[in-house]
Amino acid sequence: MITDLRNGRDLGADAQIGNNQLLQEVYGRGQTLHMTVLALGQSFLDGRLDWRIGRLPVGEDFHQFSCNFQNLTFCGAQPGNIVGDYWVNWPTSQWATRLKLNTTESTYVQIGAYQVNxxxxxxxxARRNGWKPDFPDGTTGVLIPLEFVWKPQFNGRAGNYKVGAWYSSAEGSDLYWDxxxxxxxxxxxxxxxxSHRDGAYLSFQQKISGTGDSGATVFLNVTQADRDTSATDRQIALGVEYQGLFGRAKDSAGFAVGATHANGRAADHxxxxxxLHPADAGPVMDGNEYVxxxxxxxxxLTSVTLRPNLQYVRHPGGNxxxxxxxxFGLKSSIAF
Structure with missing residues (x-):
């Protein structure tokens, strides 16, 4: 079982920046205790087939990506960043099941079914019940992600290449038409x-230098959601991380750029x-938030990491x- 306790304030809201993607990826989903993972796993076919069932975040298995950066644009499963009303990432979970088939030593395919509520x-x-493994009423459908993964080795340097798509049977409201x-x-x-919502993604990670854990790894994440119902319909992130700087095996550095696109159909509305209502006019989000x-x-210490960072946000919210x-940020972690 994995739980997550959150308590704090949102810098973007306090400073009235108007950003779409959180400046502190750890903020959000209720500043309280969450039931994040409570699941059973079982292997079949000599380990080729793996099954999980229980309370799971979608990003625990699909489009899984690290959270070394502090801006949400570069953290976690990208679909949850743009359609987070039904694709649920850490720390929130829902009842789910996932099947993973290892097709070769370097490839696998997996499919899941996640409750949409x-x-x-x-x-x-979340504040009242986020820590409980309960069965709330109000389920609207099921989210079904499908993912193909290739994990090759090029001259001993690991790669991780993913192609995925999803389908949600829960209804979605059109952004423009009644x-x-x-x-x-x-x-x-x-x-x-x-009648449904959908999308697709690509995720590429490749180590390009060094041996073992040291060296540079580049990454590219691209996600596109349907334009009929998704207020933010696309996100792209590109970056590099380097492990083992200055002869210090545990020290690292990273640089990334990204763009989150505000749907033009919502802007047209x-x-x-x-x-029609000039006295009640609101902001028009019609473009990319660049980060x-x-x-x-x-x-x-081996178990302690302090990660100061510098972020620049252009056109926050796509406005x-x-x-x-x-x-200026600081992210710290202690691993037991």
Whole structure:
């Protein structure tokens, strides 16, 4: 069993930056105790087939990615960053099952089924029940991710290449049209409901220098969600991490750039709404939020890491009217 305890404040909200992706990836999903993993696992076919069932975050198995950076753009399973209302990453979990088949020594394919329930991502529910392995009512569908993974070795340097897609049977609200195919801003009617939501992703990681744990690893993550229902519909992140700087085996450094795209259909709705209701006009998010981050990870002890970082956010929230932001951060960890 794995639990997660969170307590703190959101720097982006306090400083009124207007950012889409969290400046502190550890913030969010309710500042409280969470039941993160409570699952059983079993292997079959001499270890080729692996099965898990229980309470699991989707990102525990699908599009699994490290969280060495502090900005959420470069942390964890990317789909959860842009469609987090139904793709649930750490620390929140839901009832789920996953099958993984090792097709060769370097390849595998896996498929899962995850409960979609809005209560799991509701902060109020998390504060009251986030630590409980309960069965809340209100389930709206099932999320089914499918992933193909290739883990080659090039001259002894490891790679990790993933291609995945997902389908959610839960309905999603259209960003522009109402139930009668009229603009919502004109009719003020109920949004058109789509019978499902979907998307796809690529994730490439490749070690390019060094031996063992030391050396440089480059990565590229690209995720595209459906444009009908996803307010943020695309995220791209590219970066490099280096382990073993200055002869210190545990020290590391990283640099990454990324972009999170605000869906133009939502912007079209907001523009029309602003024309019709100028006294109640809201911001138009029509473009990319660009983020760059650099960090240095210092490990004075094997189990302790201090990771100061510098972040720069351009067009926070995809809104060109928002001021750019320069952020100094510090991420620390203690591993037992």
């Amino acid at each position: 809005p209560k799991y991502v509701d902060d109020g529910y 139930r009668h195919r009229q603009p919502i801003a004109l009719s003020d009617g109920e949004p058109l409901q789509h 907001q523009r029309l709404y602003n024309q 760059a981050e650099v960090f240095y990870g210092w490990s004075p 060109r009217g928002n001021d750019n932001a320069l952020v």
